[in-house]
Amino acid sequence: MEMNEPLIQMRGISKSFGGVEALKEVDLQLGRQEVLGLVGDNGAGKSTLIKILTGAITPDQGEILIDGEKVKITHPRDSQGLGIQAIYQDLSLVGTFDPPSNLFLGKEIIKRRFGLFPVLDKKKMLKEGLKTLREELMIDIPNPYNSVNKLSGGQQQAVAIGRAIYLKAKVIIMDEPTASLGVEECEKILDLIKRLKTQDCSVIVISHNMEHIFSVCDRVSVLRHGEIVGDRAVSDSSSTEIVSYITGAKG
Ligand SMILES: Nc1ncnc2c1ncn2[C@@H]1O[C@H](COP(=O)(O)OP(=O)(O)OP(=O)(O)O)[C@@H](O)[C@H]1O
Ligand SMILES: [Mg+2]
Numbered sequence: 696m697e698m699n700e701p702l703i704q705m706r707g708i709s710k711s712f713g714g715v716e717a718l719k720e721v722d723l724q725l726g727r728q729e730v731l732g733l734v735g736d737n738g739a740g741k742s743t744l745i746k747i748l749t750g751a752i753t754p755d756q757g758e759i760l761i762d763g764e765k766v767k768i769t770h771p772r773d774s775q776g777l778g779i780q781a782i783y784q785d786l787s788l789v790g791t792f793d794p795p796s797n798l799f800l801g802k803e804i805i806k807r808r809f810g811l812f813p814v815l816d817k818k819k820m821l822k823e824g825l826k827t828l829r830e831e832l833m834i835d836i837p838n839p840y841n842s843v844n845k846l847s848g849g850q851q852q853a854v855a856i857g858r859a860i861y862l863k864a865k866v867i868i869m870d871e872p873t874a875s876l877g878v879e880e881c882e883k884i885l886d887l888i889k890r891l892k893t894q895d896c897s898v899i900v901i902s903h904n905m906e907h908i909f910s911v912c913d914r915v916s917v918l919r920h921g922e923i924v925g926d927r928a929v930s931d932s933s934s935t936e937i938v939s940y941i942t943g944a945k946g
Contacts, residue, residue, distance in 0.1 A: 700762060700763040701724040701725060701726050701727075702725050702726060702727045702729075702761065702762065702865065702866065702897050703723075703724065703725040703748070703759070703760070703761055703866060703897075704722075704723075704724050704725075704759070704760040704761075704763075705721065705722065705723040705724075705744070705747070705748065705757065705758075705759050706722055706757055706758050706759075706760070707720045707721075707722065707756060707757040707758065708720070708721040708722075708723075708744065708747060708754050708756065708757030708759075709721070709754060709755050709756040709757055710740075710743055710747065710752065710754045710755050711755060716921050717740045717743045717921050718740045718743055718744055718747075718754070718921045719920075719921045719922050720756075720757070720922070721740070721744060721757070721918070721921070721922065721923055722923060723744065723916055723923070725866065725897050725899060726897065726913075726914075727897060728892045728895065728896070728897060729897050729898075729913050729914060730888060730889075730891075730892065730897070730898045730900060730911050730912045730913050730914075731897070731898070731899050731900070731912060731913070731914050731915070731916060732900050732901075732902065732908040732911075732912035732914070732915040732916070732929075733745070733899055733900070733901045733915075733916055733918065734901070734902065734903070734905075734908060734915055734916070734917050734918070734937060734941060735917055735918035735919055735941055736919065736941055736942070739918040739919055739920065739921065739941075740918045740920075740921040741870070741901045741918055742870055742901070744918070745781065745868050745870060745899060745901065747759075747768075748768065748774060748779060748868065748899075749768070749771055749774045749779060749781045749868065750768040750769055750770045750771045750772070750773045750774045751771055751781075753769055761777055775862075777865075778863060778864055778865035778866060779864065779865070779866045779868065780858075780859035780862060780864040780866070780867050780868070781867075781868040781869075781870070782852060782855040782856060782859065782867060782868065782869050782870075782872065823861050825854065825857055827857050827860050827861050828853060828854070828856070828857035828860075847876075847880060848875050848876050848880065849876050849877075849880030849881075849883055849884055850880075852869075852872055852876075852884050852887075853883070853884070853887060856887055856891070859896075860891070860894050860896065864896060865895070865896065865897065866896070866897050866898070866899065867891060867896055867897075867898050867899075868898070868899045869888070869898065869899070869900050869901065870901045871901055871902060871903070872884055872888070872900060872902070873885070873902060873904060873907050874902075874903075881907065885907060885910055885911050888900065888911045889911055898911075900912060905934035905937060905938065906934070908929075908934075908937070909929055909934055912929050913928065913929055913930075914926070914927065914928050914929060915927055915929060915932065915937055917937060917940040917941055917946065919940065919941065919943055919946070924940050924943075924946035925937065925940035925945070925946045
């Protein structure tokens with residue numbers, strides 16, 4: 696393994712849904728301790744691409760390499776085994792993923808839906824995750840054992856991130872982490888994303904908010920109609936330029 700090799704490489708990824716070509720030969724790279732923004736208009740293919748990386752969707756074509764080695768990801772447990780954890784803002788989406796990645800949803804739901812799984816271990820993981828959050832990332836969740844509707848969106852995100860770190864995630868993927876958060880909670884989550892690098896984590900963030908993208912990302916990849924049309928270092932670009940890739944004025 697060469698150290699200058701990207702942590703993750705997705706190569707030539709294509710996926711169609713019936714007649715819709717959601718992704719066309721997409722290449723995506725994620726470096727070590729890098730925060731990558733994945734942007735594009737509605738329907739550009741962002742969620743589909745990251746669902747392929749998490750194993751929730753199987754691509755028609757293409758390959759995924761981690762540390763330069765080809766890997767097989769056909770199920771969320773494969774990606775989790777490889778240190779990839781996805782966090783979703785819209786909790787209704789999580790039903791498609793393994794119960795272990797849903798732990799943070801809260802006591803009631805775990806009891807009702809995941810009663811077959813070793814709840815005590817999971818509780819310990821949550822506890823350790825919260826400790827990690829508090830000690831390493833300086834985020835405190837006042838009532839982590841409350842049912843999910845009593846935690847704010849930002850707190851749920853923070854718990855999920857804490858767990859991902861506890862599970863030694865190498866890569867954390869966030870699809871629209873700030874979409875339904877208030878201003879203050881956004882700031883906290885953005886700060887938390889920045890601090891993840893100190894935990895040896897790489898992050899992929901999907902967002903429509905250019906201000907957020909430019910505040911946390913090192914690099915931005917732009918999808919348009921299922922193709923990568925731009926790949927820029929943030930230090931070398933501007934939100935105007937990225938928006939012009941998104942709309943097709945450039946690229
Ligand atoms: N399960 C599915 N079945 C059929 N079509 C799908 C499915 N998932 C995605 N698509 C289609 O694939 C395309 C890409 O969708 P995707 O959800 O990846 O877009 P996105 O970039 O995440 O958009 P948004 O910003 O709105 O979340 C869209 O045309 C969408 O309608
Ligand atoms: Mg999406």
